Amino acid sequence: MSAFNPLTEYPAYAQLQSHAQRLQSVAIQSMLAEDAARADDFGIEAAGIHLDYAKQLLDRPTLALLLELGEQAGLAARVEHLFDGESINVTEQRPALHMLLRADAAGGHESAYAEVSATRERMRELADSLNAGDWQGYWGDVITDVVNIGIGGSDLGPRLVTEALPAFAGALRCHYVANVDPADLAGTLAGLNPATTLFIICSKSFRTEETLTNGLAARQWLLDAGAAAADLDRHFLAVTTNLPAAADFGISGDNCLPMWDWVGGRYSVWSAVGLSSAVALGWENFSRLLTGARRMDEHFRNAAPAANMPMLMALLEVWNCNLLGAENHAVLPYDHSLRQLPDYLQQLTMESNGKRVGTNGEPLKYHTAPVLWGSAGTIGQHSFHQLLHQGTRRCPVDFVLPLNTLTGRHEQHRRLVANCLAQSRALMVGRSPEQAREALTGRGVDAAQAAVLAQHLAMPGNHPHSVLTMHSLTPEALGSVLALYEHRTYCSGQLWGINPFDQWGVELGKEIGAQILQRLNGEDGVAMDDATERLITAWQRAR
Numbered sequence: 001m002s003a004f005n006p007l008t009e010y011p012a013y014a015q016l017q018s019h020a021q022r023l024q025s026v027a028i029q030s031m032l033a034e035d036a037a038r039a040d041d042f043g044i045e046a047a048g049i050h051l052d053y054a055k056q057l058l059d060r061p062t063l064a065l066l067l068e069l070g071e072q073a074g075l076a077a078r079v080e081h082l083f084d085g086e087s088i089n090v091t092e093q094r095p096a097l098h099m100l101l102r103a104d105a106a107g108g109h110e111s112a113y114a115e116v117s118a119t120r121e122r123m124r125e126l127a128d129s130l131n132a133g134d135w136q137g138y139w140g141d142v143i144t145d146v147v148n149i150g151i152g153g154s155d156l157g158p159r160l161v162t163e164a165l166p167a168f169a170g171a172l173r174c175h176y177v178a179n180v181d182p183a184d185l186a187g188t189l190a191g192l193n194p195a196t197t198l199f200i201i202c203s204k205s206f207r208t209e210e211t212l213t214n215g216l217a218a219r220q221w222l223l224d225a226g227a228a229a230a231d232l233d234r235h236f237l238a239v240t241t242n243l244p245a246a247a248d249f250g251i252s253g254d255n256c257l258p259m260w261d262w263v264g265g266r267y268s269v270w271s272a273v274g275l276s277s278a279v280a281l282g283w284e285n286f287s288r289l290l291t292g293a294r295r296m297d298e299h300f301r302n303a304a305p306a307a308n309m310p311m312l313m314a315l316l317e318v319w320n321c322n323l324l325g326a327e328n329h330a331v332l333p334y335d336h337s338l339r340q341l342p343d344y345l346q347q348l349t350m351e352s353n354g355k356r357v358g359t360n361g362e363p364l365k366y367h368t369a370p371v372l373w374g375s376a377g378t379i380g381q382h383s384f385h386q387l388l389h390q391g392t393r394r395c396p397v398d399f400v401l402p403l404n405t406l407t408g409r410h411e412q413h414r415r416l417v418a419n420c421l422a423q424s425r426a427l428m429v430g431r432s433p434e435q436a437r438e439a440l441t442g443r444g445v446d447a448a449q450a451a452v453l454a455q456h457l458a459m460p461g462n463h464p465h466s467v468l469t470m471h472s473l474t475p476e477a478l479g480s481v482l483a484l485y486e487h488r489t490y491c492s493g494q495l496w497g498i499n500p501f502d503q504w505g506v507e508l509g510k511e512i513g514a515q516i517l518q519r520l521n522g523e524d525g526v527a528m529d530d531a532t533e534r535l536i537t538a539w540q541r542a543r
Contacts, residue, residue, distance in 0.1 A: 203242075
């Protein structure tokens with residue numbers, strides 16, 4: 001791997017700072033009007049996805065300098081490090097080979113690819129068996145419902161894929177439980193029949209507290225319904241590396257699928273972690289998801305930087321966050337089926353790049369990942385879009401828009417598209433006080449009152465954003481989009497000089513949680529601060 005280099009020490013960075021100052025007073029709308037080729041040139045097509053970044057706050061010289069920054073950071077070489085299987089996860093001395101999960105050839109990783117191929121075949125067998133009605137539970141009834149129990153990457157990815165592709169779903173119903181709050185599992189089980197329910201427990205260690213707690217509760221639900229402990233295999237599958245723990249639970253090795261340490265949880269939807277999605281969609285459609293991701297992998301590896309969609313999105317992220325001062329980033333999918341996409345990307349980007357030290361272990365002197373958030377359009381228009389248009393914070397946006405609907409309701413979809421394009425244009429053009437005053441007088445407001453209210457109606461505009469479009473939301477398109485953001489996240493991490501493949505920041509809360517649980521169980525344990533002790537006492541009294 002290349003040595004650590006701070007983002008701010010690349011020669012292009014200082015030059016970009018002067019560009020950022022210059023562009024603060026430049027209107028995106030003016031750049032579009034003055035450059036007839038901008039709308040075409042500031043766009044990339046790859047793997048069925050089109051990125052339109054013509055409404056970002058940068059001009060051609062700035063774009064050239066950003067590409068120079070990427071060259072100075074050695075992004076092209078770092079892409080090869082990723083695909084070659086180098087130990088780019090430097091704190092854990094591991095490669096990150098999630099691309100192998102959707103590959104159609106070993107690419108120099110024969111041993112790992114053989115395991116992937118064998119696991120895919122087992123996933124196909126299970127998905128086909130369940131969809132054919134060949135899998136029967138303890139009472140002899142055909143399985144009709146599958147409940148995935150996991151958390152983080154073992155939940156967000158398969159949940160997103162299943163919910164995003166209802167037009168491709170089969171007869172089996174798939175449900176997702178992640179929260180250790182008993183209301184999550186109880187609400188899911190309330191509408192299910194133990195005789196026709198299969199659980200998939202996704203936990204690499206088979207010790208994840210939330211997942212194991214929910215798994216044990218599901219196990220007891222089946223036992224209370226009359227299932228025999230010896231026959232739980234008919235109602236449980238596991239995705240794990242800890243076969244002894246799964247066996248102690250009651251799941252045999254034959255019902256366990258593997259996870260590998262070269263795949264991080266948030267990059268694992270393509271693996272056996274995605275089994276519930278493969279069941280929900282059927283193996284053919286799940287394979288199409290892998291195909292879309294593989295096409296984006298090929299683009300990422302082979303395209304020149306100026307035409308490389310993930311690289312360019314990473315450079316735009318650094319431009320917006322580190323040079324234009326944006327501290328957050330909204331992802332707004334204008335497709336209700338993609339409503340889980342912001343949640344999925346929150347983990348992907350903030351767990352990957354929410355780091356305060358570089359790969360050399362030294363504290364960084366600049367910000368890394370922005371806070372990512374969002375929701376499906378048009379819901380957000382009646383919620384947080386007020387802040388986007390008139391708030392004081394700069395918030396870059398990614399609009400995600402399928403150009404066709406698979407629902408058959410084309411008139412409604414026409415209105416959805418109109419709303420998406422309108423929000424994009426409104427973020428750019430805004431409304432001046434003069435325009436606001438004219439709008440008010442046009443509504444019948446007298447001139448004096450219009451002058452007073454104009455500032456309240458005005459919007460500054462010039463908010464940078466991109467628009468990602470696809471023909472329609474197919475499995476291939478979804479796979480391409482998810483792989484796109486994976487690679488964007490990797491490139492951003494390389495520019496910031498951090499390791500996007502560890503997540504040590506989640507450990508301390510787990511350790512303290514175990515200590516507090518001891519106290520809540522009435523055991524002797526670690527003394528806490530006075531405020532925490534007070535809350536422990538309040539819980540004990542409430543019991």
